[in-house]
Amino acid sequence: MDxxxxxxxxALRGEVRISGAKNAALPLLMTSLLTQERCRYTNVxxxxxxxxxxxLLKELGVGVENNGNGEICLSAGQLNSVTxxxxxxxxxxxxxxxxxxxxxxxxxxxxxxxxGCAIGARPVNLHLAGLEQMGANIEVEEGYIxxxxxxxxxGARIFMDMVSVGATENLMMAAALAEGETVLENAxxxxxxxxxxxxxxxxxAKITGAGTDNIHITGVPSLSGCDYRxxxxxxxxGTFLVAAAVSGGKIRCTHAAPETLxxxxxKLQQAGAKITCGADWIELDMEGKTPKAVQVKTAPHPAFPTxxxxxxxxxxxxxxxxxxVTETIxxxxxxxxxxxxxxxxxxxxxxxSAVSKGTSRLKGAPVMATDLRASASLVIAGxxxxxxxxxxxxxxxxxxxxxxxxxxxxxxxxxxRVSDS
Ligand SMILES: CC(=O)N[C@H]1[C@@H](OP(=O)(O)OP(=O)(O)OC[C@H]2O[C@@H](n3ccc(=O)[nH]c3=O)[C@H](O)[C@@H]2O)O[C@H](CO)[C@@H](O)[C@@H]1O
Ligand SMILES: C=C(OP(=O)(O)O)C(=O)O
Numbered sequence: 001m002d003x004x005x006x007x008x009x010x011a012l013r014g015e016v017r018i019s020g021a022k023n024a025a026l027p028l029l030m031t032s033l034l035t036q037e038r039c040r041y042t043n044v045x046x047x048x049x050x051x052x053x054x055x056l057l058k059e060l061g062v063g064v065e066n067n068g069n070g071e072i073c074l075s076a077g078q079l080n081s082v083t084x085x086x087x088x089x090x091x092x093x094x095x096x097x098x099x100x101x102x103x104x105x106x107x108x109x110x111x112x113x114x115x116g117c118a119i120g121a122r123p124v125n126l127h128l129a130g131l132e133q134m135g136a137n138i139e140v141e142e143g144y145i146x147x148x149x150x151x152x153x154x155g156a157r158i159f160m161d162m163v164s165v166g167a168t169e170n171l172m173m174a175a176a177l178a179e180g181e182t183v184l185e186n187a188x189x190x191x192x193x194x195x196x197x198x199x200x201x202x203x204x205a206k207i208t209g210a211g212t213d214n215i216h217i218t219g220v221p222s223l224s225g226c227d228y229r230x231x232x233x234x235x236x237x238g239t240f241l242v243a244a245a246v247s248g249g250k251i252r253c254t255h256a257a258p259e260t261l262x263x264x265x266x267k268l269q270q271a272g273a274k275i276t277c278g279a280d281w282i283e284l285d286m287e288g289k290t291p292k293a294v295q296v297k298t299a300p301h302p303a304f305p306t307x308x309x310x311x312x313x314x315x316x317x318x319x320x321x322x323x324x325v326t327e328t329i330x331x332x333x334x335x336x337x338x339x340x341x342x343x344x345x346x347x348x349x350x351x352x353s354a355v356s357k358g359t360s361r362l363k364g365a366p367v368m369a370t371d372l373r374a375s376a377s378l379v380i381a382g383x384x385x386x387x388x389x390x391x392x393x394x395x396x397x398x399x400x401x402x403x404x405x406x407x408x409x410x411x412x413x414x415x416x417r418v419s420d421s
Pocket of ligand 2: 307372373
């Protein structure tokens with residue numbers, strides 16, 4: 001199994017090219033199931049989750065061409081199965097996003113229940129309830145969601161009592177081919193939802209309101225193919241910016257989307273970073289200073305993203321002052337805290353908050369990655385810790401960060417991937 005060996009590094013400096021967003025690309029690739037025509041996607045990041053998605057689509061019978069350089073073409077003219085098996089679903093929760101498209105296009109779907117994961121239980125009740133309101137018959141048996149519909153799904157007014165990114169995406173895709181109008185109330189407003197809506201619109205879907213909490217979709221009988229470029233990854237961008245901030249460095253993220261990062265940039269400014277943005281780049285300059293501790297509370301977009309929470313816990317560990325990071329989305333998303341404590345961080349967990357005393361002198365240690373963003377927080381800690389940090393179980397990191405060691409290395413970090421086997 002691979003691990004990352006990270007040594008205390010100089011302040012990060014230079015330019016890093018941001019990849020396409022994992023959380024935009026995953027639902028976008030699923031749109032191929034909604035059409036007979038070929039779909040071409042560009043700026044797709046080279047990630048384990050993308051490979052899992054193409055493997056899943058292949059298993060269903062979708063023609064997959066991975067042309068390299070971020071280009072993937074998919075053709076779902078003929079499927080040979082409507083079953084997403086446990087073996088793939090268990091490695092990537094976003095597999096649940098085949099449910100809406102399969103039901104809408106083929107009238108049936110069997111999708112393994114994703115099960116719990118490190119950051120929380122993550123149920124899919126909102127996905128199922130919404131599809132049932134659209135006329136689907138759904139049973140959960142032997143760990144599988146078995147869904148079918150006679151004829152087309154029917155448009156419905158669907159109120160979601162929690163804001164869910166995945167449920168909004170699944171229902172938006174299903175509604176694109178349903179009969180009549182669907183209204184999604186209390187919908188998620190994340191930039192990845194807007195990206196998905198833009199792609200569906202290019203395919204001929206009729207959608208208004210994406211990016212607000214009230215999305216209207218008028219179903220059409222069929223959709224065409226697409227040629228769509230994936231949105232830049234705001235979480236990858238934020239992760240590099242935090243890494244630069246804790247190191248006291250100066251970096252420029254290129255091919256980025258600054259308008260998707262307001263909450264994160266605001267916290268970095270409060271931490272003392274000088275931030276400058278162009279149309280597709282963001283520059284952070286700490287001017288050699290130690291960051292100031294910040295108070296962070298995660299919430300659905302446009303508030304502070306839960307996927308940046310762990311990275312800010314690391315920032316607060318070494319910052320001046322006491323910082324409180326409160327997690328409101330997932331019930332168990334502080335698995336990085338005990339690992340950071342092993343590196344000498346002074347953090348107290350109080351209910352759903354991590355209170356960091358700041359000015360911790362971190363020391364390198366063997367640490368274990370427990371989920372994707374927890375892994376990122378440990379990598380950042382390793383860059384500033386005295387000595388050497390070994391991060392194991394980095395398959396989590398490979399789900400969501402493209403060539404992270406090369407990109408950080410390009411900014412001056414000392415980070416190497418080594419194989420333990
Ligand atoms: C692939 C992808 O895009 N993943 C992102 C997506 O995950 P994902 O779409 O799974 O997250 P959701 O927005 O659905 O989850 C938000 C909250 O709603 C709860 N919930 C969700 C669905 C449901 O049917 N019932 C229910 O109770 C979840 O347990 C969680 O507490 O949004 C999360 C919240 O921004 C991000 O952390 C993930 O990186
Ligand atoms: C939690 C995340 O992803 P997923 O929903 O795919 O588990 C993430 O991207 O931080």
